[in-house]
Amino acid sequence: MTANQAQFLIRSMCEVFGVSRSGFYAWGDRSPCNRAVEDAALSQRITAIHTASHQTYGAPRIHAELRENGTAVGRKRVARLMKASGLAGVSRRRSARTTIRDDRVRPASDLVDRNFYADAPNRLWVADITYIPTWAGFLYLAVVLDAFSRRIVGWSMANNLKTQVVVDAMNMALAQRRPTNVIHHSDQGSQYTSVAFGLRCKEANVRPSMGSVGDAYDNAMCESFFATLECELLDRRKFPTKAEARMAVFSFIEGCYNPGRRHSALGYKSPIEYERSVKAASQSPSP
Numbered sequence: 001m002t003a004n005q006a007q008f009l010i011r012s013m014c015e016v017f018g019v020s021r022s023g024f025y026a027w028g029d030r031s032p033c034n035r036a037v038e039d040a041a042l043s044q045r046i047t048a049i050h051t052a053s054h055q056t057y058g059a060p061r062i063h064a065e066l067r068e069n070g071t072a073v074g075r076k077r078v079a080r081l082m083k084a085s086g087l088a089g090v091s092r093r094r095s096a097r098t099t100i101r102d103d104r105v106r107p108a109s110d111l112v113d114r115n116f117y118a119d120a121p122n123r124l125w126v127a128d129i130t131y132i133p134t135w136a137g138f139l140y141l142a143v144v145l146d147a148f149s150r151r152i153v154g155w156s157m158a159n160n161l162k163t164q165v166v167v168d169a170m171n172m173a174l175a176q177r178r179p180t181n182v183i184h185h186s187d188q189g190s191q192y193t194s195v196a197f198g199l200r201c202k203e204a205n206v207r208p209s210m211g212s213v214g215d216a217y218d219n220a221m222c223e224s225f226f227a228t229l230e231c232e233l234l235d236r237r238k239f240p241t242k243a244e245a246r247m248a249v250f251s252f253i254e255g256c257y258n259p260g261r262r263h264s265a266l267g268y269k270s271p272i273e274y275e276r277s278v279k280a281a282s283q284s285p286s287p
Contacts, residue, residue: 039081042066042071042073042077042078042081043081043084043085045066045071046062046066046078046081046082046085046087047085047087049062049065049066050062050082050087053260055087055236056089056231056232057089057262058082058088058089059075059078059079059082059089060075060264060268061089061262061268062078062082063075063078064262064268065262066078068268107188107192107193107210108192108193108198108208108209108210109209109210110209110210110211110212111183111185111207111209112124112183112185112209112211114211116147116220116221117147118146118147118148119148120148121146121148121149121177121275122146122148122177122179122180122182123147123148123182123183124146124147124148124182124183124185125144125145125146125147125153125154125173125179125182125183125184125185126144126145126147126185126186126219126221126222127142127143127144127145127166127169127170127184127185127186127192127222128142128143128186128187128219128222128223128226129141129142129143129161129165129166129189129191130143130226130229130230132157132234132239132242132245132249133234133239134239134240134241134242134244134245135238135239135240135241136240136241136242137159137242138159139157139158139159139242139245139246140157140158140159140160140161140165141155141156141157141249142155142156142157142158142165142166142168142169142191143155143169143222143225143253144169144170144172144173144184145221145222145225146177146271147221148275149266149271149272149274149275149278150221150225150263150265150266150271150274151258151271151272151275152225152253152257152258152271153172153173153176153177154169154170154171154172154173154174154176155169155172155249155253156168156169156172157246157249159242161191162191163190163191163194163196163197164196165191166186166191166192166197167196167197167200170184170197170200170201170204170206171200174204174206179206180205181205181207182206182207183206183207183209184201184206184207184208184209185209185210185211185219186208186209186210186211186219187210187211187219188210188211188212192208192210193210225257228257228261229249229252229257232252232256233248233249233252257270257271258270258271258272259271259272259273
């Protein structure tokens, strides 16, 4: 009625809706209830978190963010307030495959067998390649992901799909993590079955592992990261140049995903936060 009082008489609308004019005016003068005040304040916080996530977080991750910051609230209430404010997270879609098998070479054995559980960092890395579309052509991204925390520990971008892009990604992971006897799991793409990549693995004491052909489940963890990258960045932006795409991907990995992107599999912690919390728990004295 308040929204339409410029078009219709209050008296007429009261008659239509079967309410008294005195009741309507009393309602208008009444202060909002405590619940409404709390909802308004909570909606502002939800909007701020949603904006900070680049409009990607849905109710579960916003709920986790609120709880970690000391706000006790139910997930259904968060979902209700998000719907009322017109807020929603983004949904994933499958990313394209970019690696091609070379039948002339023998792939490494599968040391993982779809068991992507790792009880500590640098026990199991998974790797893959995807493409970044730009107006100037494709840019290719190779990543190395630690299965323990879902953290991207190595990555590299190139204008082509030559072996060097995956070697550079692994070199970054080696420099940052300095592992001993880590398993590096990938598909059977020609980059990973190449002599150059095999020699680098041997030199660094990395154990190469490769899944079966044409089975996304054999590298589902990397596929999941690429789906996140696609729906939270690539589907939402267009890149006129490859330089702009490089900066955006760098910002997403090191500025958003690793330090801040919450994972349900990690108790809604980010990869870096999860590693820190596990390390702190292992160093605390036992009771």
